[in-house]
Amino acid sequence: MNVSQGQVESGRFSALDGWRGISILLVLATHLLPLGPKAWQLNATAGPLGMALFFTLSGFLITNFLLNRPAIGEFLLRRFLRIVPLAWLYIIIALLLVEANTSQWLAHLLFYANWPPMSLSAVTSHFWSLCVEMQFYISVALLVAILGRRGLYLLPLLCVAVTAYRIDNGAYVAINTYYRVDEILAGGILALVYHGRFGEVPRNVLAATNPLLILGLLIISAHPESGFINYMRPYLAAMLVGATLYNTTNPLSSVLNSRALFYIATISYALYVIHPLLAYSWLGSGEGWEKYAKRPLLFLVLIALAHISTYHYERKWIAFAKQLTARSAARSVT
Numbered sequence: 001m002n003v004s005q006g007q008v009e010s011g012r013f014s015a016l017d018g019w020r021g022i023s024i025l026l027v028l029a030t031h032l033l034p035l036g037p038k039a040w041q042l043n044a045t046a047g048p049l050g051m052a053l054f055f056t057l058s059g060f061l062i063t064n065f066l067l068n069r070p071a072i073g074e075f076l077l078r079r080f081l082r083i084v085p086l087a088w089l090y091i092i093i094a095l096l097l098v099e100a101n102t103s104q105w106l107a108h109l110l111f112y113a114n115w116p117p118m119s120l121s122a123v124t125s126h127f128w129s130l131c132v133e134m135q136f137y138i139s140v141a142l143l144v145a146i147l148g149r150r151g152l153y154l155l156p157l158l159c160v161a162v163t164a165y166r167i168d169n170g171a172y173v174a175i176n177t178y179y180r181v182d183e184i185l186a187g188g189i190l191a192l193v194y195h196g197r198f199g200e201v202p203r204n205v206l207a208a209t210n211p212l213l214i215l216g217l218l219i220i221s222a223h224p225e226s227g228f229i230n231y232m233r234p235y236l237a238a239m240l241v242g243a244t245l246y247n248t249t250n251p252l253s254s255v256l257n258s259r260a261l262f263y264i265a266t267i268s269y270a271l272y273v274i275h276p277l278l279a280y281s282w283l284g285s286g287e288g289w290e291k292y293a294k295r296p297l298l299f300l301v302l303i304a305l306a307h308i309s310t311y312h313y314e315r316k317w318i319a320f321a322k323q324l325t326a327r328s329a330a331r332s333v334t
Helices: 005-009 016-032 042-068 072-097 102-109 125-169 182-194 201-208 211-221 227-246 259-266 268-280 289-293 295-333
Strands: none
Touching (some): 016 042, 016 227, 042 227, 072 268, 072 295, 125 227, 125 268, 182 201, 259 268
16 A cells, blocks of 8 residues: 555644643653552553653654754754743742752753753652753754754664663663653654655555554553563554554544543643642642542642643743744845
8 A cells, every 4th residue: 555645644643632632641640640550550651651652742743843944943942942931930949849959950950850860859850851852852953953854864773772772771761861762763763754754665554554553562562561572662652653643544533633632732741841849739748548539629720720831821932932933034035
């Protein structure tokens, strides 16, 4: 079966918001809810599963942007003004609460807190993923600045190299960039495949792939007891997302295209950034039933704050970035 770009153009990224919504729900569940009997280790499974999907989406979208428009200044400005304003606001509040030292402030504000010696605190432990993201943005920007679009062809080699390094060090799941960035790089590979940079065969394979089968394998690869298959998690996540990009009539499509997941995806960044601080507050205090009895209220407050942040704070910074890049583009034309 030969799949052309035009055949998938109409529903080009229709599945991505659904996966983003699912990814943040998995992360919130692993941090805030008891998922089944402890012996099943479902909390330890849901987190890596959600982050693998999230990183795949990030790698795909970033690579897609740079393939279409390798304007490094515009790319970095838009990414930084998307991530930094809310992240820094949260960091200031959180680190003041925990009375952080100077080295912690620097590591958090400059997004290297996930490198040894670890500088993450109880209320900023989730910032490891933003560190991975920001470090990837800078690295891929340098790659394209030096080599142009051709530099993106190095992403598969870098991805395999990182996975090989994980295997050599026995790192099934870790938060250091050098052990985790293959999940973003795998998304970059998917973007290259999607744009036909490796010919039609990989695209045809994705089109013929059963997403439900890959989903099952991905869940297994996120389980702590799955052994060597943990190393396949980046590639299974990319295959799953890719398969749903092409298989728009698969049973997952109605779920991925739901309005509820679209809304969760829209406010997902704020949900991710804010939720640990609420868990650190009175809303997350108590033992056993007392703590979990407060969870509905915590989720309501979290969604309300994320909505306000998304539509009344982050949106202004995003619009500002677009204005700046539009002015820059206009000057370059004149």
